[in-house]
Amino acid sequence: MSEPLIIGAMVRTLGAYPSGWRHPGAHADPLGDAAVLRRIARLGEDAGLDYLFFGDWLATGPDLEFRDPYLLARIDPLSAVLYLAGVTERIGLIATVNSTYADPYATARATASLDVLTGGRAGVNLVTGAEPRAAANHGRDAHADNAARYDRAEEFVRALRLLWESWDEDAWRADAASGVLIDSDGLRGAAFDGAHVRVDGPLNVARPPQSHLPLVHAGTSARSRALAAAEADLALIAAADPASAAATRAELRALAAASGREPGDVKVVVPVLPVVAETDAAARAIVDHLLLLVPIDDGSGHAGREGFPANRSLASFLDIAGVAADHVVRRASVDDPVSAAVAGTFDEPAARTLELVRRQTGRDLGGPHPVTWRLLIAAHAVPAAFVVGGPTAIADHFEAWRDAGAADGFNVLSAFQPAQFEAFTRLAAPELKRRGLLGSSGETLRDRLGLAAPRLARAAAPVG
Ligand SMILES: Cc1cc2nc3c(=O)[nH]c(=O)nc-3n(C[C@H](O)[C@H](O)[C@H](O)COP(=O)(O)O)c2cc1C
Incomplete structure (x- = not known):
């Protein structure tokens, strides 16, 4: 039996392939997102997937209709995970936050809240963004360059960690007999004063059940690799083939070791777009149809x-x-x-x-x-790295990438919703389970992902 891989769903309600929304029966109306999100969450949870993952994009425009229609109009990721927190029980919920524009205190607050509400199932995907139009939507003259974005991202992460640690584990006493509600010595400020991020703290949300939420980072540059290696639990990378993914994974593991972590502390996850059906021929017919609909x-x-x-x-x-x-x-x-x-x-x-x-x-x-x-x-x-086939072909692909040292896990995209995600969970997931590739257990998302205890950042003095 294999060690289970990390397997989550990268949720795009309008479908991940640009013509997917045109496929018969596909979801195509953002006003119906709530029902589709519930359906996807139920399918993912029942199939034993580790998490539902929501990306983000901070602008829209007519050019996206053809290139990335799922970016045109979609639910804000933190709103999506908060909504799903109430209708799920076991699956992890990961929302993307753009550190170039987000406020660290508001982010720590929203994500700690999600972790409290879900009993430790929350995660954060930190990106620095690649959309120039995001600047004008946030009162900036221009999208910051790579160096400035990552300078801020590094400070953003440190501030998040300090804020998440505002409350010592035993600081909330609620001792009704003595009338002591909190131990104020255990309530700590962040007192973070960086060049890009300044925040005082403490955080006005209880200590998250996971202390530090699993941190994902997605990017491509050298600075992105350095941030992922130093801080991320999961590095979401783009890779055209197993060899290039394996090279990036080796680099990330070496960089993690150089920053004082274990190489395996950073787990590499790659997006995958399976087109799944009962048979290979039926799956190929779906790709055929998708291409005809472009x-x-x-x-x-x-x-x-x-x-x-x-x-x-x-x-x-x-x-x-x-x-x-x-x-x-x-x-x-x-x-x-x-x-x-x-x-x-x-x-x-x-x-x-x-x-x-x-x-x-x-x-x-x-x-x-x-x-x-x-x-x-x-x-x-409209190029796409479809993995096309029945359950065996899909599971073979996952296994081959794992065997090549290319990935610790996969973010599963679906060309159209909900039918293709349903096909993945109904057909591919049981085969992955049978091979021991799917089925991590654990109450919190950290546990499910097999993460070590968080390295605490607590450096600040008590407030009082
Ligand atoms: C697999 C993958 C997924 C990504 N998802 C998002 C996303 O949802 N939102 C976003 O703003 N950027 C996303 N990015 C973009 C990165 O944040 C990054 O800004 C971009 O790749 C440019 O690379 P750099 O930040 O290393 O310069 C993603 C990148 C990768 C590789």
Whole structure:
């Protein structure tokens, strides 16, 4: 039997693949988010997943309709986890907080509250943000540069930890007989006075049951790695293949050791987008459908819409394929099959897209189920690292990444909701359990994630 992996759901109610909301029966109306969130929470909890994870984005605009529609209008992550706190009993709840814009006292307060309300099931994903438009939404002239964002993030984390430790474990006495409610010696200020963050404390919420909530960090830069290695329990990384994930994981573990932690104190989690069905063929048919639903420049009017990406046309695909400007194929219909003769001349990026489409959809050049230009345009313009298949294929993927030293866990995305998450929990989760890859136990999120006791930051003097 294997050690269980860390497996959580990365919840995007509108679906994680941009055309997912168009799939028959998919959730597509943000006003119905409450019901879908409840359904996802129930499925995740019953399947034994470790947590529900909510990302964040601090701006919106019409350009997102095509690129990342789930970012257009969605529930604020802290509101989402607070809502789900009341309808769940065991699963962890992780909300993203952007340290570039968030207030540390308000963040410590909201997250400690969530931890109290859930009996220790709360976690925080700290990001510094990559959306320039967030600045103007928060009264700033510009999005801070990488160095300034991480200078603030480091101070933000230290302030959070001090605030979470405001109350000594035994400071709340509630001794009715003597009339002593608190031991004021056990109530401590944070007295944090940094270059970017200043906060006095103590926190006006009881000590969180986990003392320090599990901290996730998601980023890509060298400063991000340093922060994750020094402070994070989980590092959420983006990785194209197991080899690059394994290299990042090795780097993070070495950096953690260099900062005085155990290498295994930072656990690496990668996003994964399984497309799951009873059989591999049925799963490939779903990918096929998703690609057909990607709006492209096919004469139906999408191309005239605000924010429509320039790379969704036959001409732009043929450019990257290196097909000559005067080639007859330039006048093809996007629903025409791609001939083997033309495909044989494709430059590398287009050839790779063709290979991916064949593998993921089961189509081929020629035959009864041919690859068409539309599929290539869609797959190139909206790339996704789908893991396609029935329960065995999905579990094999998880196991292969684990065996390659690429990941300690996975954040599971669903192309559309709730059916694809339902398919993951109904079909893939039992197979993962059977192999011992899913099924951590523990009352608190820290316990479930197998985290060591938190390194306390308590340095401040008692208030009184
Ligand atoms: C897997 C992953 C998930 C992320 N999720 C979010 C998110 O939900 N919200 C956000 O503002 N940024 C998110 N980020 C972006 C990071 O916060 C970061 O700002 C961005 O990757 C730029 O890298 P850097 O911060 O290291 O410069 C995510 C990054 C990764 C790798």
